Amino acid sequence: MKLFITFIAVIAITSAGVAQDFTKAITTAKTAYSAGKLEDTHFALQQAMQEVDLIVGKEVLKLLPPKIDVMEINAKEDNVASNVGFIGATIHRAYDKGTRKADISIISNSPLVAMTNMVLNTPLLGGMMSDGKSKTVKVQGYKARLEKQPGSTNDKNSYDLQIPLGNALFTFKVDDCTDTQILQFADTIPLQQIAKLIE
Amino acid sequence: MKKVLYTLCFLSALMISDTAAAQGFLKKLKDKVNKTVDNAVDKKAGIPPDNSSGNNRSNSPGSPTNKGGGGLSNTAPPDVKAQIAEAETAHAAKNYSDARYSLQQALMGVEIQLGRQILKSLPPSVDALNVDTLQDVVMSTQWGWNNLSIHRVWKNTADKQLTITVGNAGMYAGLAALYFSNAGMVEANGAKQNFKQVRVKGNKAIIQYEDSKGYTLIVSLGQSSMIVWECINFANEQEVMNTANTFDIDKIKKMLGEQ
Numbered sequence: 043m044k045l046f047i048t049f050i051a052v053i054a055i056t057s058a059g060v061a062q063d064f065t066k067a068i069t070t071a072k073t074a075y076s077a078g079k080l081e082d083t084h085f086a087l088q089q090a091m092q093e094v095d096l097i098v099g100k101e102v103l104k105l106l107p108p109k110i111d112v113m114e115i116n117a118k119e120d121n122v123a124s125n126v127g128f129i130g131a132t133i134h135r136a137y138d139k140g141t142r143k144a145d146i147s148i149i150s151n152s153p154l155v156a157m158t159n160m161v162l163n164t165p166l167l168g169g170m171m172s173d174g175k176s177k178t179v180k181v182q183g184y185k186a187r188l189e190k191q192p193g194s195t196n197d198k199n200s201y202d203l204q205i206p207l208g209n210a211l212f213t214f215k216v217d218d219c220t221d222t223q224i225l226q227f228a229d230t231i232p233l234q235q236i237a238k239l240i241e
Numbered sequence: 242m243k244k245v246l247y248t249l250c251f252l253s254a255l256m257i258s259d260t261a262a263a264q265g266f267l268k269k270l271k272d273k274v275n276k277t278v279d280n281a282v283d284k285k286a287g288i289p290p291d292n293s294s295g296n297n298r299s300n301s302p303g304s305p306t307n308k309g310g311g312g313l314s315n316t317a318p319p320d321v322k323a324q325i326a327e328a329e330t331a332h333a334a335k336n337y338s339d340a341r342y343s344l345q346q347a348l349m350g351v352e353i354q355l356g357r358q359i360l361k362s363l364p365p366s367v368d369a370l371n372v373d374t375l376q377d378v379v380m381s382t383q384w385g386w387n388n389l390s391i392h393r394v395w396k397n398t399a400d401k402q403l404t405i406t407v408g409n410a411g412m413y414a415g416l417a418a419l420y421f422s423n424a425g426m427v428e429a430n431g432a433k434q435n436f437k438q439v440r441v442k443g444n445k446a447i448i449q450y451e452d453s454k455g456y457t458l459i460v461s462l463g464q465s466s467m468i469v470w471e472c473i474n475f476a477n478e479q480e481v482m483n484t485a486n487t488f489d490i491d492k493i494k495k496m497l498g499e500q
Binding site: 064068071072075080081082083084085087088090091094095097098101238239240241 | 321322325328329332337338340341344345347348351352354355358496497498
C-alpha cells in the first residue's frame with residue numbers, strides 16, 4: 043500500500059501542472075471551439091480543469107486547522123499540485139513541533155481510491171491484507187484504515203490513517219504518538235467539509 | 242502336487258472375478274429398479290421428473306428471467322458550449338465540484354467530435370474492401386485525452402477483413418515505444434520472422450504475423466497516439482503495407498494534436 047501511494051505521489055509530482063488562470067483558459071476554449079479547433083479546445087479545457095483543481099486544493103488548505111495538538115503548520119511544506127487525467131490534485135500540509143510530526147496529504151479524483159475502499163468494505167480482504175499492524179477504525183463516521191508504520195518502536199510509534207472520501211484519499215500520518223492520539227488528532231480535522239469540497 | 246496347486250489358484254481366481262462381475266451386475270440392476278420405482282412413486286405423487294441436464298438449474302426457483310427490454314437510449318455526446326457555460330457558472334458560484342464535472346463533460350464532447358471527424362476522414366473503401374459502418378466506434382472516457390479510441394472495419398463477402406483502431410492511450414503507446422527504442426527486442430534470429438520493425442510513410446511501426454490472427458501493424462504517432470491495423474486473410478506483408486500506405490497518417494496525427 044505504501045509503495046502504491048509513493049508511486050501515485052511520484053506521478054503527481056513529476057506531472058504537476060503550473061497554475062493557470064481559469065477565465066483565460068475558458069475564453070481560449072470557447073474561441074478555439076468556435077473556430078473548429080478541437081485539439082486546442084481540448085488543451086484549454088484541460089488547463090481550466092487544472093485551475094479548478096488548484097483552487098479546490100487551496101480551499102482545502104484553508105479548512106485545515108492551524109494547529110494539531112501542539113504541532114504548528116510548517117508553511118514551507120504547503121503544496122497543491124494539479125494533474126489532469128490520472129489524478130485530480132494532490133494537496134499536502136505538514137505540522138511539527140520538536141520530534142513530533144504530522145503530515146496530511148489528499149489525493150483527489152483518483153480512481154485508485156477504490157482499492158482502499160474495497161479493503162475497508164470486504165472483511166475477508168481486510169483480513170488477508172492485515173499483518174497485525176493495521177486495523178479498520180471509524181473517524182467522524184468515515185471508515186478508515188489505521189496502520190502502524192514499520193520501524194516503529196514501543197516507545198515511539200508512527201501511525202498512518204487512510205480515509206477514502208468519495209473518490210479522494212485522505213492520508214494522515216503522525217510520528218511519535220499512540221493510536222488513541224492519532225484518532226483524537228484526526229477528529230480535529232473537518233473531514234465532512236473537505237469531502238464536500240473535493241467530491 | 243504342483244499341478245493341483247495351480248488348478249486351485251486358477252479356480253479361486255475365476256471365482257473371485259466371477260463374484261466381482263456378479264456384484265457389478267447386481268448393483269446396476271438395483272440402481273435401475275430404484276430409478277424405476279422412484280419415477281413411478283414420483284408420478285403418483287405428482288412430482289415432475291428430475292431433469293438434471295436442463296438449463297433450469299442455473300436460475301434459482303422463483304426468480305424470473307429477463308426476456309427483453311428497450312435497452313438504454315443513445316444519448317447525444319455532451320454539448321460542449323453548454324457544458325463550458327455551466328462550468329463558468331459553477332466556478333463563479335464557487336461550486337468547484339460541479340465546475341470540474343462540467344469541464345469533464347465538455348472534454349468528452351470534444352473528444353467524441355474529434356473521433357467522429359477522424360472516422361469521417363477515413364476512406365470508404367480500402368483495397369476493394371467496403372466499410373461496415375455498423376461497427377464504427379468512437380469511445381471516450383472522462384480521463385481526458387488518454388482513452389480516446391476510434392474503431393472502423395472494412396470487409397468483403399469473402400473472409401478478408403481490415404480493422405483500424407486509432408487510439409490515444411498513453412499506456413499502450415508507451416509499450417510500443419519500448420519496442421522501437423530497443424531493437425534487440427524485435428529482431429528475431431529465426432529463418433521465419435514473425436515480428437519486425439518497419440516504416441509506414443516515414444513513421445516507425447511494428448508488424449507482426451500470427452496464423453490465428455493474421456497481420457497486425459502498429460504505427461506510433463507522436464507522444465501518446467497510435468494506429469493499429471489488423472488484417473485478416475491478407476496474402477502477404479506487402480499487401481498489408483500497401484493498404485496502410487493508402488491512409489492519410491499525417492492528417493490523423495494533426496487532428497490528434499501530435500507533432
